[in-house]
Amino acid sequence: MNRRLLPLGVTMLLFVGMAVFGAIRYDGFLSPQVFLNLLIDNAFLCVVAVGMTFVILSGGIDLSVGAVIALTTMISAALLEAGWNPYASMAMVLVLGALFGAAQGFLIQRFALAPFIVTLAGMFLARGCCYLISTESIAINDATYASIAQARIPVGFDASLTVGAVIALLVVLAGMRIAHASEFGRTVYAIGGGESSARLMGLPVASAKIGVYLLSGFCAALGGVVMTFYMLSGYSLHAVGLELDAIAAVVIGGTLLAGGVGYVAGTLFGVLILGIIQTLIAFDGTLSSWWTKIVVGALLLLFCLLQRLFEGRSRKAA
Amino acid sequence: MKRLAQHALFWPCTTLLLLLVVCAVFNPAFLGVAWQGGHLYGNLVDILNRAAPLMVVSMGMTLVIAVRGLDISVGAVVAIAATVAALMIGGSFSAGGEVASRFPLWLALATALGVAAACGLWNGLLVVKAGMQPIVATLILMVAGRGIAQLLTGGQIITVYYAPFYTLGNGFLLGVPVALWIAAALWAVLHLVLSRSALGLFIRAIGGNPEAARVAGVRSSAITLCVYTFCGLAAGVAGLIISSNVKSADANNAGQLLELDAILAVTLGGTALTGGRFTLAGTIIGALIIQTLTSMIYSLGVPPEVNLVVKAALVFAVMLLQSAGFRALVMRVARNPRPGAT
């Protein structure tokens, strides 16, 4: 049992190590609010990454999530401008996101198309639709959104969370439950372990495959809703490149890109690690923010190489 | 006619012709080519010129895809190559109009290409030696590469004032755009090498069945490394053309979404993503299709944002047509149009 948790342990250790490093080097690094800001600033990434975790666990990949976030913000802004009820518009975009994901999943499953290319085209499509709605940013002036954006939930120690951060935590918890205790979740792991074997076992592979992309689309839309709280605007250039951050968070969180192995909890730590890198660089002050991308790339490389080593050794032992 | 229809290049050519016809219908002057200012001039020339960098990158991508690989870092490599060249050329605007280059032009170009090739080699090493999936291996450079380029430029757009540099993207030779000459030369070299040596056979074997190729004694690792290195080099060439065209190096935007266009060009041209058989001619046509599409949208007065949606639709269409399951479904429906019948 312990060997399974090793990648997760490595991730958690890395996070703790970085936090300690930051605390030693900079004053106020471990102040509760700075800590919680890790989650607050990356709440939408966290939500999306949970959905991405399931896709990667099944052995697939979803490159459209960043574009779906942007599209969600655009549609929300447009609906609000047209006078829609805020909660109705939230419900609408969530449904649309789920449908978008399900459509991608259907093409992937029914016609055996490569997930990479289908979600790539999906990304094109979603961004294109954003531009069709408007090339400019649309401000969101709705009072409900504004109040949600400003709401703070105190958690003691002079620190507070945003609604978005709470949503992110709830999504992580829900994700953990689905992954561990639901038939759907276990089928996803099974597909990652061997799709043809899972099929021969009679597991509902077809519906699960469509399901992961539906879930990813839903999470992307939910992440988009969280982003609207954060940005209070709809804009086609929101979340460019976010899919790569999501994939990085999932991989750094210990999920194998080949699928079948990984934990949703790990993804949370992956997101926090990405957040800590940004915070470390911001605290340093002298490094430009592009170092973030380089460090993320380097970490991704490190973890992928570790995964290869891990696979190689377990194959020899078997 | 049926034999013609079964030729590998039939569908790409037809699509391209269709697009050109649509353009001509909406704008009768579209297909006109004239001689102006000492060189060829016209929409068609424009399409060819703008498509040149994409053609170059796509040729590199074709070979990578043929060996069952993928390189999504080409956009980042374009940015890196442009940055290196711009930094080395440097130079500043002086009142007298005389601009000197910091390093000799040939050295700047060679270094940029060298760095680009090194990027390709890096990708290849990750795939071949570390055994990583190509998407992941090239994802790393895609993420980090742009960061590196932006670090080098300090986030600024570097303008190049050294006039000789402009010929790559803006010049004409014998009336034809230099960029097009470069693309054509690359194609000619590749074609010669692939048909007059065993390289074509080896690539098709590696892509068709990597294990069988290895057992047969093909030096798969070395060849795959070369293919990735070449792809990086091709991206470098494209980067030089692009930055020469805009007379600057923009680490943030140069080559943005280029990898997606390249993959689309390769797929439109008829090379399957599963590897094995490939067609360079198809890729060239695929790149032309994409550029024609962009031009068509522009000349029709349709907002350029539609471009992305159309590209998406194209990718879906091509993917479905390449999918055996979809074709089978269409056949079944075509034979039994009555609802309810299987």
Added chain:
Amino acid sequence: MSDAAIVLRARDISRAFPGVQALSGVELTLRAGEVHALMGQNGAGKSTLIKVLTGVQAPDTGSIELLGQPVTPRSPLHAQELGISAVHQESHLLPNLSVAENICAGRYPRRPWLRGGGIDWRETNKRARELLAGLGIELDVAQLAGGLPAAVQQLATVARAVATDARVLILDEPTSSLDAEEVKALFALIRRLRDKGVAILFVTHFLDQVYEVCDRITVLRNGKFVGEYACGKLDARGLVAAMVGRELVNAGRPAAHAPADTGGAPAVLAARGISRRGQLKPMDIELRAGEVLGLAGLLGSGRTELARLLFALDARDSGELSVDGKPAKIDQPADALQLGLGFCPEDRKESGIVAELSVRENIALALQARMGLGKFLKPAEQGALAEKLVAALGVKTASIETPIAQLSGGNQQKAIIARWLATNPRVLILDEPTRGIDIAAKQELMNEVLQLANAGTAVLFISAEIEEVVRLSDRIMVLRDRAKAGELPRGADEDAVYSMISMISSAPA
């Protein structure tokens, strides 16, 4: 047992695919508490029949009755629900899930609504443990399935198949990767299931296993039903005759093969202390010019592993290779090729043919690889070479430009051998070259092997059929449990080989 209740009756099953009639008018009758063998050569239709029974394919005609009721399985899941379970050849456990989960997947016990409604893992583990215990298997159900040896995974797969109260259990080649001990354990399980009243359909190509555990045999040939026989009433000879369609002429000794006279020359290829952790213990091997060295041993004894190490397909952990007595650097197949070695792999689909390329290109591939990028075999030259070899080996193909995927298995195999012959190898390693090939083609191939040896090539011949090895070899090297058990000279018979294999080792492993 002939009055035992009929559990499954399939009648007049036909199924066609584009270009081939896989099944026509096939019938099958399975009885409760009986182990029924399904036999036939490759291409006889066994897999297609199983796919029909398990709902993977729908038959074009025919009916299936389960316990007297007509049924039409629509999918593997549906077939399972009906009571027809199968363990396919490609069935593997999911290595990333626990044993308990593998067994209960899709049928998890759930917690009651009030306590969350999720999967009850404790109950899952308990159920799996009880199921395995009921079948006589002791296992830690919480461990990952990937860590178990293949044979144990096989038992667990069977356990899963019967967890659904299956009335019919189909086992498709379940013993192909098991050694003798493991086969015994599997058969014990099969007998236990049989005694519980399950009707078992057992597909295998091992004749002795059929007679060991089965009660009845159904033979298919070219998609048609040949007959149903009771094991006691049909002997092995008759069985083979039914499968092949003609009396097996005793092949007899092939064309006289003069024992190799190496005249004291050093071995063409020699390996000293070659090993790979977990795959092969250190051993020595010598291949001499003009000699056929047969490599015999049970499945899992390390024959293919040794061949792959010699050809550097896998990296060796220890050992020196030498060619003509001089140390040789062979770190990848390309190196081996340069030194005049050739390797015909066991799985031609996976490691042999490049399906999309033509016969000509497949044949020319190794030779071109050896020539490297510097020299080029023009298509015309490739064609001439291919034509010559195709004629010499009798490869049946419409033309040399045909994509090799369109050839039958036997002809593909011949084409791969042609590929290596084109390189004029000094050493040729043949790993199961006659597997999955009909008897006529087998004979031709074996003659070809002998001709090669006569011409001076050193041949390493690996085959699971000891009889073949004994007939062809000048010397036999016997492997057991991934170590060298010993060597036997020409003229040794099958019994000698089997004795050496089953010898209890007195030396520590």
